[in-house]
Amino acid sequence: MIGRSGKADWRGFNVNRERRHENLIHTLVEDKESAIFTFNKDFMIFAAMIGYAYNKRLPLSGDKISITLGTYHNTEDDGFIYLLALMENKNATCLKDPNLSESIKIFEEYCNGGLDIIQDWFRSNPTDNSRVETLEAKIWEYMKSQEDLEQDISNDDLEVDF
Numbered sequence: 001m002i003g004r005s006g007k008a009d010w011r012g013f014n015v016n017r018e019r020r021h022e023n024l025i026h027t028l029v030e031d032k033e034s035a036i037f038t039f040n041k042d043f044m045i046f047a048a049m050i051g052y053a054y055n056k057r058l059p060l061s062g063d064k065i066s067i068t069l070g071t072y073h074n075t076e077d078d079g080f081i082y083l084l085a086l087m088e089n090k091n092a093t094c095l096k097d098p099n100l101s102e103s104i105k106i107f108e109e110y111c112n113g114g115l116d117i118i119q120d121w122f123r124s125n126p127t128d129n130s131r132v133e134t135l136e137a138k139i140w141e142y143m144k145s146q147e148d149l150e151q152d153i154s155n156d157d158l159e160v161d162f
Contacts, residue, residue: 013069013104014066014067015066015069015104015107015108016060016064017111017112019063021115021119024115025040028043029042034129040067041077045080047111048110048111048114050118051110051114053142054113058113060112085102085103089103118135121135
């Protein structure tokens with residue numbers, strides 16, 4: 001999108017998700033009985049972080065639903081989108097206007113992968129109607145696995161480029 005100044009109007013860029021996840025989103029965001037997240041964008045951020053943590057990045061296909069980048073920016077949550085792009089690219093040029101669409105795509109794909117993972121978690125525990133126990137158990141399981149990995153890393157294994 002090009003604004004009046006001739007520069008890209010990044011607030012109008014769309015951040016998409018697949019419509020096939022709407023039942024999951026309804027359950028965790030919109031349903032007053034089972035909602036855990038206040039806004040769709042909050043759940044999208046959570047799903048993207050799950051996708052990143054489990055290294056599952058899935059391109060979007062089919063029917064999509066959009067939220068503008070400006071919606072994320074209004075609460076300063078767009079930083080999560082940029083953070084994922086930086087971690088993926090390891091280069092700050094991904095934040096420049098010409099590359100912003102690619103950065104959003106990275107977020108969308110991690111979100112899509114995360115939504116699939118979360119859906120699988122719930123399928124494997126169908127008796128958890130609130131979904132909270134399943135999420136707590138999976139987050140705890142992941143944290144424990146990372147704690148075990150950290151014990152195997154020494155400072156000699158870390159490389160930092162400046």
